[in-house]
Amino acid sequence: MIAPPPWTLTGDGLILIAHFPEPFVRAQGFLAPYQQTAYRGWIGTVMLVDYKTSAVGPYRELLFIPGLFRFGDTTSFSISKIYVSSEDSVWNGRQNWGIPKEFADFSFETNADGSRSITVSQNGQSFLSLRAKPWGPRFPITTKLMPGFRVMQERLDRPGYEPPGLLLTRPSASGAARLSTLSGVETDIRFFPDLSQIKPLAVLSVENFRMTFPVPEAR
Template sequence: MEAPAPWQLRGRAFVAALSLPASLRHQQGGAARALGEPVRGPALVMLVDYQRSEVGPYQELLFMPGPFRFPDGRTRWSIGRIYVSSQESADNGNRNWGLDKRVAGFDWRRRGRRERVAVHYQDREIAALTLDRLGPALPFPGALLPADWRTLGQIRDGRRFLYTPSVRGRLGLARLREARGDGEHFPRLQAGRSRGAVHMPDFVMHFPVARTDPLASA
């Protein structure tokens, strides 16, 4: 099943910022080698339950080691590790945006305001998170944020992919109770410290066509 960009997605999500050792973010973060080490800043973990997309519902866990200095001199965030529960999402995400999506199993459980998720890849648990939703969620017009803040970049197969998603929905505070990774397929989150988390109980996201060019001309 081919599903070219753009995509219009709807779902709910958690986003957590963590302080992690620079060496861990570089060695376990999964970003393209051509980007080198991430510059100073937090790492981000996102857990998403997409209820609607061009390839149907699926779940996703991703890790961004931090901002990177791209070959053109601009600083951008880049997704290093990303796992999804759907083969169609993996195939099309990799093709459309230069990602390295891999298919994994998700055990996602909700009880009251607490949610626990364990992710399994190649018959082993590679990550587990426990988060609490706190307080009310208020309208969040994310599409009004400057495009430079929302632009992500990937480098894959000698090409640079740049894309600028937009999102709108509701945003509330959350607490990251527990986070761990196996250190091989997902970073050792337990080596870090939470710097805050938010949840979006209902959002709509637009993922546009990526701008691509050969890395040599970046």
């Protein structure tokens, strides 16, 4: 399915916000060559998302943003590793925004105590599992709290093209969130950074969010 931008997506998810030490990112962050020289650090995130609706239907997603990058005169976030549960999302993500999506299988289970058990696997090999339990009151969350939030990716739709070029995307999102506690975190570093080594600054369970991924800007 060909689904050009913009996309509007809705769903629920888990956001882990952390400072990932540079040695950790260099060793386990799956940085592409164009990201290696641009990496600056600061705050990054891991997101586990259960999209209920999108331009290519429901799908699930796991992504890693190591922190900020400096591309020329532009400072931006950049995704270095990402898995989704839809081949249509893989193809369109790579074509539309240069997002290096790979296919994986996801299991999201809600437990009796309100926690959620999540497992991500590829070819029958589980490489990430965790349990997240939300707590406390709900509060609004929006990308408007982060003015200038943007993601820069290298073009993936022109194999062999020189120079490859960059795509800058300014997504927007809003929803409700609660604080969450993680437990039972297990990661296979051949597939994803070892989250058990990281002490997050915050973990948020996000509910009923709405996100827009617009047409990117060529850089």
